[in-house]
Amino acid sequence: NSSLFLIILLFFRSPSRQPFVLFGSHSTRENLNSGNFNFPSEGHLVRNTGLGGSTAKHMVVQCVSPKGPLACSRTYFFGTTHVPFLGNDSEMHKKPEQVMLLSQIYTAVVEAVLAGIECYAKTSTESKVNEALILYILTVDLLPYKVICKHPLPQIITPLDNEDSLSLIKTASMMVFDIPDLLTGRGCLGSVVFSESFLTSQIHIKEKDGSINSETSHIILTAAIPRYASWLVSTQKFEDKSFLGTLLTGGDGAYIYSSNPQAMPAEGKLYFFSDGILFSDPHHGSISISKDHMNSLCLYDGDSTSIVAALFIDFKSSLLTHLPIEFHTRDNFLMIALFPKTKIYKAFYSQVFSSWQNQRNSGFCLRVVQEEFLSVAQKRLHSSGQKLFNYLSFPSGERCSELKISAALPELERFVQHFTVSSVSREPIMRAHLPILLQQSEIIPESKAESDKVVITIITGLPGCRSSDLCAFLVTFNKEHGRWIVYRQTMDSPECFSAAHFQRYLSSVLEAQQNHSVRQSTYARKNKRLLVVLQGYTDVIDVVQALQTHPDPDVKSSFIIGAVNTCVEPLSCYIEHRLLFPKFLDQCSQGLVSNVIFTSHATEQKHPLLMQLQSLIRAANPAVSFILAENGVVTRNEDIELILSEGSFSNPQMMRARYLMYPGWYEGKYGAGSVFPPMVQICVWFNRPLEKTRFVTKCKAIKSLLKPSPFSGNIYHIMGKVKFSDSDKMIEVCHNTSSNSLSLVPVQEGPTPPDARNDSRDCSSQQECFLVFIGCSLKEEDIKDWLRETAKQKPQRKALKTRGMLTLQEIKNIHVKRHLDPLPAGYFYNGTQFVNFFGDKMDYHPLMDQFMNDYLEEANREIEKYNRELEEQEYHDLFEQKT
Numbered sequence: 001n002s003s004l005f006l007i008i009l010l011f012f013r014s015p016s017r018q019p020f021v022l023f024g025s026h027s028t029r030e031n032l033n034s035g036n037f038n039f040p041s042e043g044h045l046v047r048n049t050g051l052g053g054s055t056a057k058h059m060v061v062q063c064v065s066p067k068g069p070l071a072c073s074r075t076y077f078f079g080t081t082h083v084p085f086l087g088n089d090s091e092m093h094k095k096p097e098q099v100m101l102l103s104q105i106y107t108a109v110v111e112a113v114l115a116g117i118e119c120y121a122k123t124s125t126e127s128k129v130n131e132a133l134i135l136y137i138l139t140v141d142l143l144p145y146k147v148i149c150k151h152p153l154p155q156i157i158t159p160l161d162n163e164d165s166l167s168l169i170k171t172a173s174m175m176v177f178d179i180p181d182l183l184t185g186r187g188c189l190g191s192v193v194f195s196e197s198f199l200t201s202q203i204h205i206k207e208k209d210g211s212i213n214s215e216t217s218h219i220i221l222t223a224a225i226p227r228y229a230s231w232l233v234s235t236q237k238f239e240d241k242s243f244l245g246t247l248l249t250g251g252d253g254a255y256i257y258s259s260n261p262q263a264m265p266a267e268g269k270l271y272f273f274s275d276g277i278l279f280s281d282p283h284h285g286s287i288s289i290s291k292d293h294m295n296s297l298c299l300y301d302g303d304s305t306s307i308v309a310a311l312f313i314d315f316k317s318s319l320l321t322h323l324p325i326e327f328h329t330r331d332n333f334l335m336i337a338l339f340p341k342t343k344i345y346k347a348f349y350s351q352v353f354s355s356w357q358n359q360r361n362s363g364f365c366l367r368v369v370q371e372e373f374l375s376v377a378q379k380r381l382h383s384s385g386q387k388l389f390n391y392l393s394f395p396s397g398e399r400c401s402e403l404k405i406s407a408a409l410p411e412l413e414r415f416v417q418h419f420t421v422s423s424v425s426r427e428p429i430m431r432a433h434l435p436i437l438l439q440q441s442e443i444i445p446e447s448k449a450e451s452d453k454v455v456i457t458i459i460t461g462l463p464g465c466r467s468s469d470l471c472a473f474l475v476t477f478n479k480e481h482g483r484w485i486v487y488r489q490t491m492d493s494p495e496c497f498s499a500a501h502f503q504r505y506l507s508s509v510l511e512a513q514q515n516h517s518v519r520q521s522t523y524a525r526k527n528k529r530l531l532v533v534l535q536g537y538t539d540v541i542d543v544v545q546a547l548q549t550h551p552d553p554d555v556k557s558s559f560i561i562g563a564v565n566t567c568v569e570p571l572s573c574y575i576e577h578r579l580l581f582p583k584f585l586d587q588c589s590q591g592l593v594s595n596v597i598f599t600s601h602a603t604e605q606k607h608p609l610l611m612q613l614q615s616l617i618r619a620a621n622p623a624v625s626f627i628l629a630e631n632g633v634v635t636r637n638e639d640i641e642l643i644l645s646e647g648s649f650s651n652p653q654m655m656r657a658r659y660l661m662y663p664g665w666y667e668g669k670y671g672a673g674s675v676f677p678p679m680v681q682i683c684v685w686f687n688r689p690l691e692k693t694r695f696v697t698k699c700k701a702i703k704s705l706l707k708p709s710p711f712s713g714n715i716y717h718i719m720g721k722v723k724f725s726d727s728d729k730m731i732e733v734c735h736n737t738s739s740n741s742l743s744l745v746p747v748q749e750g751p752t753p754p755d756a757r758n759d760s761r762d763c764s765s766q767q768e769c770f771l772v773f774i775g776c777s778l779k780e781e782d783i784k785d786w787l788r789e790t791a792k793q794k795p796q797r798k799a800l801k802t803r804g805m806l807t808l809q810e811i812k813n814i815h816v817k818r819h820l821d822p823l824p825a826g827y828f829y830n831g832t833q834f835v836n837f838f839g840d841k842m843d844y845h846p847l848m849d850q851f852m853n854d855y856l857e858e859a860n861r862e863i864e865k866y867n868r869e870l871e872e873q874e875y876h877d878l879f880e881q882k883t
Contacts, residue, residue, distance in 0.1 A: 714737075
């Protein structure tokens with residue numbers, strides 16, 4: 001046959017796309033491909049673009065978003081695509097065969113494109129799409145002509161097989177060019193066009209056996225634009241309705257839905273008859289459904305006046321020729337939606353419902369069904385009708401845009417859930433967690449019963465947050481309710497948190513439990529709780545990943561994270577002005593932190609600083625709970641329950657937020673952000689006492705020495721354990737520069753942290769005192785020099801005195817002591833002055849020079865003795881190890 005049908009599949013984002021509207025025979029391949037639409041005057045009108053200058057039977061249109069990648073193409077028809085049922089088939093010979101031919105081809109094209117999109121969404125492979133389309137075309141026997149498939153055009157910007165294309169909007173298009181008039185063979189009817197813009201989503205899933213699979217989803221973004229439309233060219237006469245029986249009521253607006261997902265709901269006037277239904281709208285004309293064409297008729301209204309009443313009509317195949325082509329489906333059912341509070345809704349219940357229910361003898365009987373008896377397709381249609389009703393229920397000026405979009409794209413909400421997860425990261429997700437992330441489930445399966453696990457409660461915060469005070473309170477308050485294990489961060493590491501050290505500690509805890517008898521082990525495990533107490537610039541996600549990536553699966557499955565709590569001391573949050581210390585908001589982040597505990601200003605809840613911080617934290621984590629605990633003391637039992645909650649970390653909302661905020665966390669692949677400005681943590685060990693007065697004075701002076709940005713050399717926090725020379729007790733030190741607070745508390749007996757020294761340190765030195773200095777660009781030698789000034793100072797050698805070094809007071813003292821010594825010959829003392837034979841008077845003794853020399857000689861002997869004794873004394877530097 002000389003006729004050739006060229007079918008082209010296009011997946012592209014082309015900058016040359018342009019909108020167009022072409023009628024009838026002008027929709028040729030030449031016009032569509034050239035994009036240059038120059039026609040004679042009035043040669044492009046509907047009335048003269050059909051065969052032989054007659055009225056056009058169809059139009060092809062392309063819509064293009066002027067500011068985005070969205071575009072779609074449609075083929076719409078003039079003249080009805082069906083003949084209403086009039087009680088007999090006498091009118092069947094008047095079917096518009098040309099329109100029927102075009103509409104059948106168009107229906108096949110629509111289904112082929114949608115099948116291609118479905119295939120691409122699942123495989124992300126273009127070749128697979130082409131194979132599926134060719135198979136589809138052959139299966140439906142589109143036309144008895146040679147079919148040529150081509151793909152893609154040169155305008156492609158990003159190849160479809162490229163991973164980056166997953167997040168791009170794509171267009172799938174199919175055209176059937178230059179369709180001949182098979183009835184007369186006299187010319188060309190034109191072309192049929194259909195295209196959609198769609199978006200795909202792909203999530204990598206990790207199965208139990210470790211294999212990686214993909215979970216896909218897609219949404220057709222232009223689906224809200226009707227895929228089918230048929231405008232009546234002339235008014236259709238439909239006067240004889242007697243075959244439908246007696247008119248019961250009608251004439252008011254309702255919606256008719258087809259189970260074909262490609263068909264949009266049609267709004268029109270609905271008439272109820274004793275033996276059938278008549279639906280009339282400007283596009284489709286009249287659709288008549290008599291009881292002779294019905295298999296069953298049922299009603300679902302949800303037993304509520306706020307739910308759309310749906311009439312589900314299961315019709316016979318004989319009705320297909322009397323329905324618009326888009327209503328042709330395999331399951332053969334329609335839904336008529338009656339919106340609550342409308343005239344037709346009220347009229348149906350008052351004048352139709354009882355009449356139809358009582359027609360049992362005629363076989364035409366209305367059956368009321370409950371929701372559980374509806375099929376999946378029926379539930380989908382009713383949901384679409386309910387969304388449309390909810391949207392239309394709002395006043396026109398107040399209609400919610402979300403409801404409008406939801407009504408137009410019913411699958412959008414489901415796709416958005418999927419796309420939200422897939423767009424965050426390409427890291428795989430555990431199969432068991434997928435329903436939670438897609439908000440399809442509220443249960444997270446556990447491999448072990450939670451009662452058999454040790455619950456980890458994390459308490460963290462910036463330095464000076466009083467997390468240790470809160471820990472001490474919890475241990476004391478709950479000492480009778482369980483056995484406590486306390487883990488504190490290592491101190492002599494440059495890191496605030498050591499994952500390797502934490503993992504070793506978890507292993508040792510589990511090993512200790514396994515050494516007990518079975519009965520004791522079970523009891524201990526049920527009652528034990530591990531408190532992980534941190535303060536520093538630590539990401540909570542690092543602690544979580546340390547557990548999740550533990551090399552021993554037994555250890556990993558024996559612990560569960562209960563609640564993550566962040567302590568906040570409002571006065572210790574800002575470096576200067578409103579510049580926060582690093583990691584402050586990270587330690588309050590959504591998906592990880594359940595509670596933020598304010599450890600000061602608890603009695604001043606309206607304090608501006610407290611309110612400002614609460615507002616800031618709430619913006620970062622809307623679901624977080626605020627707890628007031630002055631100096632780490634919690635006053636409400638319900639707050640203690642929140643802090644020690646066992647299930648908050650694993651609840652679905654937290655799980656979903658955690659996956660979105662920290663992609664790859666479950667596999668330990670999430671990298672915590674850098675600390676800025678950079679903070680240095682330096683730990684110095686020593687075993688000699690400090691001078692308390694010197695130490696306190698030096699700490700209080702730090703704040704006045706702080707430098708502005710880049711903050712080089714600033715000390716912001718000091719913590720550790722020391723001894724002072726006035727006592728043998730070990731003192732716990734905590735100094736915060738921002739708040740200028742210093743705490744010196746004797747170390748209490750109770751849970752102690754593991755040995756904080758590195759394995760490489762020589763533990764034979766028995767150093768028991770340490771201080772950790774945290775600040776910007778600190779150097780260890782500078783820190784040691786600072787500390788040396790707080791210890792007992794080494795005495796300095798005294799210099800020998802000379803005449804010139806004698807002070808006036810010393811001279812006076814010498815004179816007072818020696819002024820009564822015997823006078824040399826020729827001098828006498830008159831009671832106030834010394835006088836010689838010549839009458840000269842002096843205030844000082846004539847032998848004063850000798851007295852001063854005697855004084856210097858005696859003083860220097862004492863100095864030399866002191867210096868000799870000083871040389872014989874042994875002095876040790878603060879950091880010198882004892883022998």
